[in-house]
Amino acid sequence: xxxxxxxxxxxxxxxxxxxxxxxxxxxxxxxxxxxxxxxxxxxxxxxxxxxxxxxxxxxxxxxxxxxxxxxxxxxxxxxxxxxxxxxxxxxxxxxxxxxxxxxxxxxxxxxxxxxxxxxxxxxxxxxxxxxxxxxxxxxxxxxxxxxxxxxxxxxxxxxxxxxxxxxxxxxxxxxxxxxxxxxxxxxxxxxxxxxxxxxxxxxxxxxxxxxxxxxxxxxxxxxxxxxxxxx
Amino acid sequence: xxxxxxxxxxxxxxxxxxxxxxxxxxxxxxxxxxxxxxxxxxxxxxxxxxxxxxxxxxxxxxxxxxxxxxxxxxxxxxxxxxxxxxxxxxxxxxxxxxxxxxxxxxxxxxxxxxxxxxxxxxxxxxxxxxxxxxxxxxxxxxxxxxxxxxxxxxxxxxxxxxxxxxxxxxxxxxxxxxxxxxxxxxxxxxxxxxxxxxxxxxxxxxxxxxxxxxxxxxxxxxxxxxxxxxx
DNA sequence: ATCGGTCAAATTGTATACGATCTGTTGCCT
DNA sequence: AGGCAACAGATCGTATACAATTTGACCGAT
Numbered sequence: 363x364x365x366x367x368x369x370x371x372x373x374x375x376x377x378x379x380x381x382x383x384x385x386x387x388x389x390x391x392x393x394x395x396x397x398x399x400x401x402x403x404x405x406x407x408x409x410x411x412x413x414x415x416x417x418x419x420x421x422x423x424x425x426x427x428x429x430x431x432x433x434x435x436x437x438x439x440x441x442x443x444x445x446x447x448x449x450x451x452x453x454x455x456x457x458x459x460x461x462x463x464x465x466x467x468x469x470x471x472x473x474x475x476x477x478x479x480x481x482x483x484x485x486x487x488x489x490x491x492x493x494x495x496x497x498x499x500x501x502x503x504x505x506x507x508x509x510x511x512x513x514x515x516x517x518x519x520x521x522x523x524x525x526x527x528x529x530x531x532x533x534x535x536x537x538x539x540x541x542x543x544x545x546x547x548x549x550x551x552x553x554x555x556x557x558x559x560x561x562x563x564x565x566x567x568x569x570x571x572x573x574x575x576x577x578x579x580x581x582x583x584x585x586x587x588x589x590x591x592x593x
Numbered sequence: 594x595x596x597x598x599x600x601x602x603x604x605x606x607x608x609x610x611x612x613x614x615x616x617x618x619x620x621x622x623x624x625x626x627x628x629x630x631x632x633x634x635x636x637x638x639x640x641x642x643x644x645x646x647x648x649x650x651x652x653x654x655x656x657x658x659x660x661x662x663x664x665x666x667x668x669x670x671x672x673x674x675x676x677x678x679x680x681x682x683x684x685x686x687x688x689x690x691x692x693x694x695x696x697x698x699x700x701x702x703x704x705x706x707x708x709x710x711x712x713x714x715x716x717x718x719x720x721x722x723x724x725x726x727x728x729x730x731x732x733x734x735x736x737x738x739x740x741x742x743x744x745x746x747x748x749x750x751x752x753x754x755x756x757x758x759x760x761x762x763x764x765x766x767x768x769x770x771x772x773x774x775x776x777x778x779x780x781x782x783x784x785x786x787x788x789x790x791x792x793x794x795x796x797x798x799x800x801x802x803x804x805x806x807x808x809x810x811x812x813x814x815x816x817x818x819x820x821x822x823x824x
Numbered sequence: 825a826t827c828g829g830t831c832a833a834a835t836t837g838t839a840t841a842c843g844a845t846c847t848g849t850t851g852c853c854t
Numbered sequence: 855a856g857g858c859a860a861c862a863g864a865t866c867g868t869a870t871a872c873a874a875t876t877t878g879a880c881c882g883a884t
Contacts (some may be wrong), residue, residue: 457684513677
């Protein structure tokens, strides 16, 4: 076996950024968790300098909050933030769909179908890690669709939106996703394959609506004291 | 005169980031210009540490390119990038418009009208600084519209898109903006005021189309050697 | 004269050192 | 006992020092 996982030689800001990002999106790091520069640096055997860079980058993505002179914490998105994220997805994703459909090839469709099969397989599994993998696979469908647009700007926006959505789903999801989420991806792909873009768009919007509807966004949750006390 | 411009007391990463950003968007820094960490640091009387943070942030926004071991350069967007930026705006801005219209108040409309008057005033002026101000005012209309949505995620996306658009317009614009660009903002606002959202959306799309149509995006320009030689 | 290689200057990459700020605790005073 | 102030530990913010890399110049060989 390689030693890559525990003893990677080339640790740079980017590597750390992605490692933390994955951990957050996979919910191995709980929202609110403090990410001390010294601790993270020790973990990766690098100085605080590189860690700071990674944390700053993640704060631009909205995955961590950095509080001045207090440190960085895994983001704990408020219900309001969650709503904004999904509102933005509703605006963008129909366009993504249309643009992706213009470029899509039969080979792309095969790849997407394969992803959906993998997703379905995971759905059968039980346990927390399966649920993580399911959330991830669900996001990957949207990201792969986006990659077909060959639009780097859009890709970055969607990367951020999907990552933050994962966090929100993990926080507020009521776990009915399994039942509704999956068919919808297949239906969307079907509509694209049949060039029925109008239907595909409609399905996409409904899909996003359903994901958001599965969330429990009633104000109080975790740490939003400021909101709770109307400060 | 005040010494604020040359001797500000509180210089932090954010301040530097905004200063450079403004300079790039205003085109006081030409695309391709090298931003040496030491030089910038000397200018603001800070160490390279803060400058690096600012440059990294700007690279996430797509306003500067950081090349490993070579330094940071003011972005020189390729025609392809320009197309992607405008394609993305076409996807997002109709949604922005709809959402903004839902929240808009008479007072907001007054503010927007005031902005448009200012814009029109600048249009009368001549010279490079007037053109800069005009490009800026033109972007501000879109940003102010976005701010009405009260959606922070969206706001950040639009901030980036508008900033990069300014760069692209400065680079590839053929300066016919004056004639077409302005009426369109007024027309859009009119349509919003009359609650004719369908018309407002259509006008917005056309507006973006017109801006892009005014660009000269034929491949070769400046430094895109890789493209030029098909590497 | 041109090509190739070696070397020096300049610039970035990373680590470390030091100062500033926050947090929690201790102990005194009322 | 309760509250306030001073202090100590920990953590972040910034600057500086040193290592690694790039770039351009010089110089000798073909």
